[in-house]
Amino acid sequence: MSKPRLIVTLGDPAGIGTEVVLKALSDRSLAECDLTLIGNRELLIDRYEYLCQQVPSTVTLANPSDLKIIDVSLPPAIRDGVTIGRGNAASGAASFAYLDLAIDRTLAGEFDAIVTAPIAKSAWTSAGHHFPGQTELLAAKAKIDRFGMLFVGVSPHTGWTLRALLATTHLPLDRVAQTLTPELLSLKLGLLVECLQVDFGLESGTIAIAGLNPHSGEGGQLGREEVDWMDDWLDREREIYPQYKLLGLLPPDTMWVKPGQAWFGTQPHPQAADAYLALYHDQGLIPVKLMAFDRAINTTIGLPYVRTSPDHGTAFDIAKLGIADDRSMKAAIQLAGELVTSRAQN
Numbered sequence: 305m306s307k308p309r310l311i312v313t314l315g316d317p318a319g320i321g322t323e324v325v326l327k328a329l330s331d332r333s334l335a336e337c338d339l340t341l342i343g344n345r346e347l348l349i350d351r352y353e354y355l356c357q358q359v360p361s362t363v364t365l366a367n368p369s370d371l372k373i374i375d376v377s378l379p380p381a382i383r384d385g386v387t388i389g390r391g392n393a394a395s396g397a398a399s400f401a402y403l404d405l406a407i408d409r410t411l412a413g414e415f416d417a418i419v420t421a422p423i424a425k426s427a428w429t430s431a432g433h434h435f436p437g438q439t440e441l442l443a444a445k446a447k448i449d450r451f452g453m454l455f456v457g458v459s460p461h462t463g464w465t466l467r468a469l470l471a472t473t474h475l476p477l478d479r480v481a482q483t484l485t486p487e488l489l490s491l492k493l494g495l496l497v498e499c500l501q502v503d504f505g506l507e508s509g510t511i512a513i514a515g516l517n518p519h520s521g522e523g524g525q526l527g528r529e530e531v532d533w534m535d536d537w538l539d540r541e542r543e544i545y546p547q548y549k550l551l552g553l554l555p556p557d558t559m560w561v562k563p564g565q566a567w568f569g570t571q572p573h574p575q576a577a578d579a580y581l582a583l584y585h586d587q588g589l590i591p592v593k594l595m596a597f598d599r600a601i602n603t604t605i606g607l608p609y610v611r612t613s614p615d616h617g618t619a620f621d622i623a624k625l626g627i628a629d630d631r632s633m634k635a636a637i638q639l640a641g642e643l644v645t646s647r648a649q650n
């Protein structure tokens with residue numbers, strides 16, 4: 305089989321996107337993928353030259369002149385408006401243009417997967433692009449409304465694989481309860497099952513599902529969603545997916561004890577689940593980032609192609625320092641290659 309063709313966006317040019325990409329691409333093991341960067345060549349070269357002065361001699365950076373690059377030309381006002389360490393309308397316009405073109409080229413069949421460096425949602429908004437995140441732009445351009453945000457990480461301590469899907473994502477907390485419906489949860493669980501089967505070869509297994517309220521509502525005393533509809537919803541899903549053991553609705557704090565042990569222990573915990581369904585952003589991402597911030601991968605499931613991304617953001621606070629950790633970006637590129645290969649074989 306030919307090498308997976310990956311397009312890697314440089315993300316917000318005021319953040320650490322270019323840095324983590326150039327650091328990651330200096331790793332020769334990534335040569336198993338056919339990689340193309342997409343971004344503004346002039347900003348990329350400026351950044352490379354700056355970083356060469358910043359990083360210690362033990363750190364290597366890929367040289368842009370050795371890489372395939374799709375150059376996204378930017379009007380001078382946008383290019384000159386980018387200020388390292390501060391997201392603004394110019395950096396938002398640039399990062400949006402990179403992703404927008406990457407999607408078009410991928411939908412046209414030129415690439416098998418998109419790996420995205422981080423963008424700032426607020427910079428997109430300042431630039432007039434009103435999407436909650438890259439995920440929603442990817443879904444809108446693919447014309448799908450069935451998609452999910454799944455985080456994946458492999459423990460360096462035990463080899464155990466953490467998989468956590470978010471039922472809702474970039475939503476104010478006070479809108480979560482009204483957004484959760486039986487239909488939405490069925491859609492997300494169905495996507496998760498498909499992904500476990502197609503991408504991870506798990507035809508059966510265990511999926512743990514969190515409740516919404518403290519102690520999963522404590523029988524209605526601490527919140528009513530579980531007793532009013534979520535318990536019945538889960539009973540129905542158990543009939544639909546008899547090959548999976550659906551655990552739940554688990555108290556949302558203690559749900560993470562076994563995965564924590566499976567991640568940090570000396571061997572995978574026998575009772576850790578194959579996947580976790582968290583009901584809102586921070587219910588899932590606080591534990592994921594505590595366990596795996598240096599290496600977790602954000603992948604969009606349900607798209608007609610593979611999309612991965614590091615789990616971190618633009619890190620404007622360290623963008624001038626040259627100290628960004630590229631392991632999550634490297635893992636995102638590796639996983640994209642693996643998923644493309646496994647989908648081609650299925």
Ligand SMILES: NC(=O)C1=CN([C@@H]2O[C@H](COP(=O)(O)OP(=O)(O)OC[C@H]3O[C@@H](n4cnc5c(N)ncnc54)[C@H](O)[C@@H]3O)[C@@H](O)[C@H]2O)C=CC1
Nearest residue numbers: 421422423424425426613615616617618619621622628629
């Ligand atoms: N996939 C994406 O495009 C994501 C984008 N974001 C965006 O990033 C912006 C900043 O968000 P924050 O919540 O501050 O999260 P963040 O991940 O950018 O930063 C959180 C903390 O972690 C540190 N950090 C992040 N990545 C690092 C790395 N690779 N190496 C070393 N240290 C690192 C930062 O310096 C900061 O102290 C927001 O505008 C948000 O929208 C946030 C998460 C994901």
Ligand SMILES: NCC(=O)COP(=O)(O)O
Nearest residue numbers: 423437438439440602613
């Ligand atoms: N917190 C996760 C996140 O912000 C992912 O955003 P995006 O990949 O949709 O841009």
